[in-house]
Amino acid sequence: MKQPKARARRTREDIRERLLEAALLEFGAKGFQGASTRAIAKRVGAHQPQINYHFDSKESLWIAAVDHLFAHLTRAMQGLELLQKLDTSSGVNELAFAFADMIRRFVRFAAEHPQLNQIMVHEATSESGRLAWMTERHVRPLYDRVRPLWRRLRKAGIAAPIDDRLLHYVLVGAASTIYVNAPEARLLTGIEPTTTRWVKIHAEGLVSTLLPNLPRETK
Amino acid sequence: MKQPKARARRTREDIRERLLEAALLEFGAKGFQGASTRAIAKRVGAHQPQINYHFDSKESLWIAAVDHLFAHLTRAMQGLELLQKLDTSSGVNELAFAFADMIRRFVRFAAEHPQLNQIMVHEATSESGRLAWMTERHVRPLYDRVRPLWRRLRKAGIAAPIDDRLLHYVLVGAASTIYVNAPEARLLTGIEPTTTRWVKIHAEGLVSTLLPNLPRETK
DNA sequence: GTCTATAATTAGATAGAC
DNA sequence: GTCTATCTAATTATAGAC
Structure with a gap:
């Protein structure tokens, strides 16, 4: 222009x-x-x-800054749109594979951009205009999209027995806390949790734990 | 006196x-x-x-204030000393039951005293004298005590496949995030997560997920 | 657009009357 | 021990020269 x-x-x-x-x-x-x-x-x-x-x-x-970072998250999570399609049209196994992939992506993003979950935690501990804005504008779309998928995976017996309303915080907490608290984790464990090696171990552990009956990937 | x-x-x-x-x-x-x-x-x-x-x-x-609150946690977690004894002397099944009980106690404490994990998260996001003090004085004893127990449970095939150094943050995150972020969770989910009903659902979900091969309680 | 100077608040800590 | 008054330092925001 x-x-x-x-x-x-x-x-x-x-x-x-x-x-x-x-x-x-x-x-x-x-x-x-x-x-x-x-x-x-x-x-x-x-x-x-x-x-x-x-x-x-x-x-x-x-x-x-928050808009900027959530835009980045949306790019990294592009698979979510894939998930949406799968939900209505495809088999539950494809959905499960896609969900596992989403967990891996989210863990990687949390490790590379701990600021997102750090900011969310700093704000979420007390009510404020910033919290209400962030929740409705950025968090709810993710929550609303993932919840029905989890329900379907639970009905299929693939997902762990965690209520779909609680799952959001179980997943976010299990995936991001070590990166949110990385300064503490370094002191406590002596490892550097953000290395690709540890991120992979973490992500695969969560996938196996949250989707214990994930079918063997065939394709 | x-x-x-x-x-x-x-x-x-x-x-x-x-x-x-x-x-x-x-x-x-x-x-x-x-x-x-x-x-x-x-x-x-x-x-x-x-x-x-x-x-x-x-x-x-x-x-x-932090000393005060951790003293409270120690009282609520008295089962941990039990765990220690079990580690050396008793069978792995008793250890597993005690560990499950510890998870339930921790979830309940996190729900009733979200301040503890809120403070930990606020401090753990950047290095400071307060963080170093809190980590060494209060967090490390818990971490060091739980880690070998988890290793034993994993070897016995009872625990989920999560590395014992990562487990601390997976467990703390999965158990406490919804209470740490309760103001957000209320906006997002519409439920009151701190009611005994939801705390129980949450705790049992985590026990089943983290200890998927927990034996049936016999006694 | 960037810089210096500064206004207007607000914070934690202290002094001293009671 | 508690209360009022106040000190000092740090903060965000604004004004105006360049």
């Missing part, structure tokens, strides 16, 4: 993008209140008022 | 106790930085400087 100022636009988007990434790190590590806009700006060599220039307020920055 | 001032002592301990409980609620909901000493004092009808009088500083209050 705008032909001139291409260089300037690139720079503008660039600083915004870098501020978003820095914000995710700070918000994830310290929570909304604990994170300071000075520290976020400093991470990218900018000054604190630039945050109010590029975003209206600390809260606007938080919203933009 | 001290005979006079019995009344005064009772009052003093009383206000300290109430400040600790209020501190747990605030620290759990908002994290260390997000919680304000003014809000904690206000919860019990006290003034903010009383916190510095009864405890030296905000950090001292936090330490005292």
Whole structure:
């Protein structure tokens, strides 16, 4: 659209993008209140008022950062649309394989982007406008999509005996807590849980545990 | 020991106790930085400087509150000492029953005292002196005690195929996330997860899932 | 767009009367 | 032991020069 100022636009988007990434790190590590806009700006060599220039307020920055990260999650979880198709048209075995794949993807994403679940936990411990917004806008679509699939897998005897309303928190907790608490996990276990080796062990363990009667993959 | 001032002592301990409980609620909901000493004092009808009088500083209050809550957990988990004995002397089936009981107790505690896991998560997302202290003093004893038991249960084919170093976070996450995030869970699921009915469903689901080959209880 | 300076709040901690 | 008043430090947001 705008032909001139291409260089300037690139720079503008660039600083915004870098501020978003820095914000995710700070918000994830310290929570909304604990994170300071000075520290976020400093991470990218900018000054604190630039945050109010590029975003209206600390809260606007938080919203933009969360939108940014959930968009990333949606890309990584593209298989979910696949799941939806499978739910209505295909056999339960294909659904089970796809669900197992979704678990693996989610574990990998939680390991690579702990900020998402860190932010969710920081916000979810007390009611706030941010929590209500995040829940309705980003969490509910995932919850509503996964729940009926789990019910079907349970009826087929493939899934572990966990109620479909509780499953969301069992899965999110079992998959993400070690990455959310990675600073503690490093102290406690002596391992680096985010290596591909450990992520794979973790993901396969969850798949086998949550889908104990997953058929052998044939194809 | 001290005979006079019995009344005064009772009052003093009383206000300290109430400040600790209020501190747990605030620290759990908002994290260390997000919680304000003014809000904690206000919860019990006290003034903010009383916190510095009864405890030296905000950090001292936090330490005292965390000690208080872990002492409570230890009481609720008394079965752990039982587990230790079972590990060396008794059969693996008795160990499995005791482990299942421990899972049930832990789920119940997490539901009744979400502050514990809320505080752990708030702190565990970034390194700090508070995190190192809490990990070594309170978390490691539990971790070190449970890990060998889980190994034995896995070798016996009773436990789900989850590595014993990862199990700690899988169990803590699967058991506590719904209570840590209860404000979100209420919005999302429409259920009140802390009722005894749902806590029981949750606990039995985890026992069946994590110990899929638990023998039928005979005695 | 970026920088410095600063306004307006709010926090934890302390002093001193009672 | 408790209360009011206040100190000091840190925060987000804004104003204005460049």
